[in-house]
Amino acid sequence: MSTMSRLIHCIDCSTIYALTPFDTTPEYRGSGFGNEVVRVEKNDRVYFDGMHSDHNQEELAIIAPALYSEGAYFDPCRVTYLTATNGKETFLIKKWRRHIDEALRYDLVDGLLDVKETVSIQKDDLRKQLACEIKDPLLSEEKMQAFIDLFQEEALQSGSEQEPGEACASNYAHICFKPLTEEQIARILSRCRVVFTQEEWKRLAGFVMNNCQANGVMSVAIRKTAMLASASYQSRVMKWSQQVFNQP
Numbered sequence: 001m002s003t004m005s006r007l008i009h010c011i012d013c014s015t016i017y018a019l020t021p022f023d024t025t026p027e028y029r030g031s032g033f034g035n036e037v038v039r040v041e042k043n044d045r046v047y048f049d050g051m052h053s054d055h056n057q058e059e060l061a062i063i064a065p066a067l068y069s070e071g072a073y074f075d076p077c078r079v080t081y082l083t084a085t086n087g088k089e090t091f092l093i094k095k096w097r098r099h100i101d102e103a104l105r106y107d108l109v110d111g112l113l114d115v116k117e118t119v120s121i122q123k124d125d126l127r128k129q130l131a132c133e134i135k136d137p138l139l140s141e142e143k144m145q146a147f148i149d150l151f152q153e154e155a156l157q158s159g160s161e162q163e164p165g166e167a168c169a170s171n172y173a174h175i176c177f178k179p180l181t182e183e184q185i186a187r188i189l190s191r192c193r194v195v196f197t198q199e200e201w202k203r204l205a206g207f208v209m210n211n212c213q214a215n216g217v218m219s220v221a222i223r224k225t226a227m228l229a230s231a232s233y234q235s236r237v238m239k240w241s242q243q244v245f246n247q248p
Contacts, residue, residue, distance in 0.1 A: 007093070008059060009060050009091070026041050027040040063085060079095070091108055111230055112228070121156065121221070122218075123152070126148060155220050167222060177219040179219045179220075185209075185212055189208060
């Protein structure tokens with residue numbers, strides 16, 4: 001088991017310590033005298049054991065992948081919810097920090113995280129891209145809305161989100177994009193023939209083909225949301241007075 005997937009759980013005070021390869025990495029701080037830098041030796045694991053030397057401890061293994069994460073991948077303060085187990089029980093853990101200069105915190109959370117997905121089209125970006133690409137003449141507002149409505153109906157119709165097609169990650173942990181399948185593209189273009197003139201159809205067909213790739217505006221956006229529900233069982237985890245989303 002890799003170090004990055006291991007946690008130490010102090011059972012007595014419900015505290016979590018994450019084992020990392022950097023536990024003994026020194027810190028370098030300004031001494032206060034000009035540009036002088038002072039090396040400060042550290043051993044986070046020894047410090048944790050000293051604080052909890054008389055407490056019962058157990059090792060937890062992180063279960064991959066993370067249960068839920070929200071925010072940009074590049075955000076060092078992004079909140080992540082993960083699960084870990086001691087081999088008998090499974091724990092919900094919130095990984096977070098308030099500021100970039102703080103160490104990551106791993107807090108035990110009492111409850112179950114209900115993660116749901118919603119599917120939508122990129123309506124605003126689609127409208128902007130239509131206005132940018134289809135010019136001389138521009139599509140009328142009525143025709144543009146007709147295309148957006150037609151695309152939305154076809155892309156989100158019952159069962160279409162279950163069609164084959166691999167979802168592609170975005171820069172945000174809770175959002176991914178799913179490109180249109182060939183069958184969906186064919187259906188959209190077929191329906192467009194009924195609504196638009198031959199010239200409009202040609203221009204829209206070109207637009208669809210230019211923007212149906214994974215990072216195009218005609219990909220379907222899949223967004224995850226999460227809600228904390230009370231656990232249906234009594235655990236050893238310390239009871240929190242507030243739901244996790246009320247925490248900073």
